[in-house]
Amino acid sequence: MASYGKLTRHQSRTAYLFITPTMLLFLVFTVVPVVMASYLSFTNYDVLSRMKWVGLENYRRLADDSLYWTTFKNVAYYTIVFVPLNILLSLGLALLLNYRRPGVRLFRTFSYMPTLTSAVAAATVWVWLLHPEYGLVNTLLGYAGVTGPAWLAQTETAMMSIILVTLWQSIGSNMIIYIAGLQGVPDYLYESAKLDGATAIDRFRYITWPQLRPTTFLVSTMSIIGALQLFDQAFVLTQGGPGNVTKTPVYLIYQQGFNQLQMGYASAQAFVLAVAILIFSMINMRMNKSEEPVV
Amino acid sequence: MRKWISLFAVAGLATTVAAGCGNGNDNGNAPEGSPSASSSAPGTAAASASAAPSKSTGKAVELTFWGDWSGEGQKQFQTMVDAFNKSQDRIRVKYVLQQDMITKFLTAATSGGSPDILFWDRWRTSLYAPKKVLHPVDDFLAKDGLSKDDFYGEALKELTYDGKLYGLPLTVDARALFYNKKLLADAGVSAPPTTWQELEDAAVKTTKWDGNKLQVAGFSLGDNGLFNMYLQQAGGTMLTEDGKTNFNGDQGKAVLAYWDRLMNQDKVYKIGFEKGLGESTDAFATGKLAMTYTGPWMLTTYKKYGKDLDFGVVPPPAGPNGDKGSVMGGFGLVIPEGSKHQQEAWEFVKWWTANKDNALLWAKTSLNIPGFKPAIEDPFFKDDPFWQPFLETLEFAKIRPQHPGYSVMETDALIPNLELFQQKKQNADDTLKKAQQQGDKMLQDNASVK
Numbered sequence: 001m002a003s004y005g006k007l008t009r010h011q012s013r014t015a016y017l018f019i020t021p022t023m024l025l026f027l028v029f030t031v032v033p034v035v036m037a038s039y040l041s042f043t044n045y046d047v048l049s050r051m052k053w054v055g056l057e058n059y060r061r062l063a064d065d066s067l068y069w070t071t072f073k074n075v076a077y078y079t080i081v082f083v084p085l086n087i088l089l090s091l092g093l094a095l096l097l098n099y100r101r102p103g104v105r106l107f108r109t110f111s112y113m114p115t116l117t118s119a120v121a122a123a124t125v126w127v128w129l130l131h132p133e134y135g136l137v138n139t140l141l142g143y144a145g146v147t148g149p150a151w152l153a154q155t156e157t158a159m160m161s162i163i164l165v166t167l168w169q170s171i172g173s174n175m176i177i178y179i180a181g182l183q184g185v186p187d188y189l190y191e192s193a194k195l196d197g198a199t200a201i202d203r204f205r206y207i208t209w210p211q212l213r214p215t216t217f218l219v220s221t222m223s224i225i226g227a228l229q230l231f232d233q234a235f236v237l238t239q240g241g242p243g244n245v246t247k248t249p250v251y252l253i254y255q256q257g258f259n260q261l262q263m264g265y266a267s268a269q270a271f272v273l274a275v276a277i278l279i280f281s282m283i284n285m286r287m288n289k290s291e292e293p294v295v
Numbered sequence: 296m297r298k299w300i301s302l303f304a305v306a307g308l309a310t311t312v313a314a315g316c317g318n319g320n321d322n323g324n325a326p327e328g329s330p331s332a333s334s335s336a337p338g339t340a341a342a343s344a345s346a347a348p349s350k351s352t353g354k355a356v357e358l359t360f361w362g363d364w365s366g367e368g369q370k371q372f373q374t375m376v377d378a379f380n381k382s383q384d385r386i387r388v389k390y391v392l393q394q395d396m397i398t399k400f401l402t403a404a405t406s407g408g409s410p411d412i413l414f415w416d417r418w419r420t421s422l423y424a425p426k427k428v429l430h431p432v433d434d435f436l437a438k439d440g441l442s443k444d445d446f447y448g449e450a451l452k453e454l455t456y457d458g459k460l461y462g463l464p465l466t467v468d469a470r471a472l473f474y475n476k477k478l479l480a481d482a483g484v485s486a487p488p489t490t491w492q493e494l495e496d497a498a499v500k501t502t503k504w505d506g507n508k509l510q511v512a513g514f515s516l517g518d519n520g521l522f523n524m525y526l527q528q529a530g531g532t533m534l535t536e537d538g539k540t541n542f543n544g545d546q547g548k549a550v551l552a553y554w555d556r557l558m559n560q561d562k563v564y565k566i567g568f569e570k571g572l573g574e575s576t577d578a579f580a581t582g583k584l585a586m587t588y589t590g591p592w593m594l595t596t597y598k599k600y601g602k603d604l605d606f607g608v609v610p611p612p613a614g615p616n617g618d619k620g621s622v623m624g625g626f627g628l629v630i631p632e633g634s635k636h637q638q639e640a641w642e643f644v645k646w647w648t649a650n651k652d653n654a655l656l657w658a659k660t661s662l663n664i665p666g667f668k669p670a671i672e673d674p675f676f677k678d679d680p681f682w683q684p685f686l687e688t689l690e691f692a693k694i695r696p697q698h699p700g701y702s703v704m705e706t707d708a709l710i711p712n713l714e715l716f717q718q719k720k721q722n723a724d725d726t727l728k729k730a731q732q733q734g735d736k737m738l739q740d741n742a743s744v745k
Contacts, residue, residue, distance in 0.1 A: 048401065048405055049426040134576070151567075154567070155715070240706075240711075241711065243712070258401070260699070260703060260741055261422060
């Protein structure tokens with residue numbers, strides 16, 4: 001018994017030793033800054049000359065900041081459209097490319113390619129493709145006799161365009177995750193289901209989808225966080241216009257903090273965003289946890 | 296303790312934000328990771344308000360000059376720095392390229408490692424001067440007997456806060472009307488427009504539609520940020536003396552009515568027409584746009600097209616009551632409070648910006664109009680058909696209002712409402728009223744800088 005305890009102690013010591021570097025980095029670069037930022041959100045910190053406690057002043061101003069809530073509405077809309085489409089398309093693509101057939105790897109690579117491109121570079125190319133007069137999209141529509149809109153410049157289509165461009169760029173990596181998930185589903189489940197006469201739709205509904213629940217949870221959580229922090233593609237594609245319909249909270253946080261030197265207020269904005277992300281993630285967790293996967 | 300907290304806090308916020316910013320650097324707008332990296336020995340911050348001129352000990356004083364121009368711009372800076380270093384042997388200046396200069400300066404200004412000279416977008420002065428991170432140059436100016444009249448007054452005004460001058464102007468620019476001579480001649484317009492009415496007529500004549508496709512736009516309405524300029528031409532101003540918006544009135548309505556006519560009745564432009572067209576497909580350069588407002592920085596690009604693009608430049612057309620208007624911008628050189636060699640830094644600034652020969656060398660190297668007026672008397676500017684209209688424009692051009700919240704008001708309140716107006720989502724009265732309400736609030740929220 002004594003030797004067993006000694007072994008455990010030794011093992012746990014080694015374990016702590018191994019996680020120490022990561023935990024130290026996590027502490028220095030995540031925990032400490034987060035605590036500091038929460039402190040700053042109660043001050044009028046401006047980086048250069050002042051850091052006085054102002055109590056709830058920043059949060060009071062935030063409640064009254066209509067533009068900040070507009071940007072929240074924008075990303076909420078973006079999230080609600082983007083996340084389900086993201087799951088649907090990447091799962092669909094993964095189902096298509098999950099077979100061992102010649103050429104399938106080529107298609108997997110092609111589908112993954114947009115993910116490898118830099119977000120800003122890809123967005124710049126899309127600005128070109130979506131040009132109202134000379135862009136490829138409207139030229140193709142023109143052959144079909146349709147006059148396409150000014151995709152990025154019109155209030156009706158600007159957010160939709162951003163959703164489509166970001167989808168194009170993100171489904172590749174999620175497809176890979178789903179393919180890995182699909183290959184983890186045990187074959188005997190399908191075999192026995194087939195013996196019992198289950199159709200392809202039944203097999204998907206009662207085997208694939210429940211088995212993929214942990215994968216879906218991962219994919220949806222990551223895309224929710226990414227969606228609420230939307231910044232670079234939106235900035236390159238539309239610069240927040242037209243009429244503020246594509247401005248995002250991160251854009252405002254950056255502007256208030258680094259351009260206007262109101263780091264205290266920017267910290268308050270960042271905290272509200274963090275809480276929003278937390279809430280969305282919790283809702284997502286509830287939805288995914290409601291049924292336990294069957295094995 | 297305070298410094299320590301600040302550094303970590305900046306790092307913290309930067310990491311939070313950087314997560315969302317990703318590769319935004321291409322726009323010069325995103326932080327480059329954690330800016331706290333430049334922290335160095337504590338205790339070297341600010342404080343040296345009365346920088347005693349260092350005695351000549353025989354060894355040259357090393358100065359650091361920060362700027363965010365890379366590529367061609369970096370070579371142009373280097374030319375000037377080399378020329379200065381060659382001209383004397385007491386001071387050695389080194390140009391350091393900082394892609395993300397302002398963010399770097401934020402930490403450097405308070406934690407030591409501050410540069411001695413800073414390349415400065417002048418409109419930032421009203422935000423940074425109250426924070427006491429820039430060193431006033433009035434005393435230097437008086438001691439060396441430099442006359443303020445030798446510089447563009449508006450540019451000096453932009454570098455002034457609370458009666459103190461914080462630097463000298465390096466370049467000045469303003470927008471003027473570029474027109475495609477061939478397109479105007481083909482449409483039977485004999486002379487470039489000088490009034491709003493003539494501009495409208497010329498735009499109508501040069502516009503070409505093919506069904507639903509706009510082939511040639513007569514005049515560009517793509518930049519709503521030029522509202523300020525049109526408002527001046529209509530006889531108005533953006534802000535009142537006490538820092539409130541001032542465009543919701545007859546002059547503002549006149550501008551919107553003019554835009555509405557051009558866009559919706561005359562149909563000389565289409566929303567999004569120029570969006571995403573890079574240099575190689577620039578609508579004006581490729582003959583798809585007959586007239587546009589832009590600045591001297593486009594001259595080099597357009598001249599490259601040689602005889603394929605026969606263009607001219609005229610000062611902005613005058614408004615209905617003959618008022619002229621354009622917005623002056625440009626760069627200056629400032630000396631941070633954290634510099635340990637302010638006297639030497641001043642000598643470099645003076646050598647570059649307040650000496651006719653050097654200002655001219657800079658102008659010819661970089662193709663910019665210098666802020667030092669005697670240099671502009673040179674035939675290089677006076678007798679050139681492309682530079683001359685800009686010099687004329689600069690005579691009446693005004694800087695943006697010196698309010699620390701002005702740019703926020705313009706980009707987040709005014710321009711979004713103007714976009715909705717252009718797309719016929721709201722009428723002129725609502726547009727101006729909403730822009731005023733939202734704008735006044737933003738001005739107020741961003742006013743306190745002390």
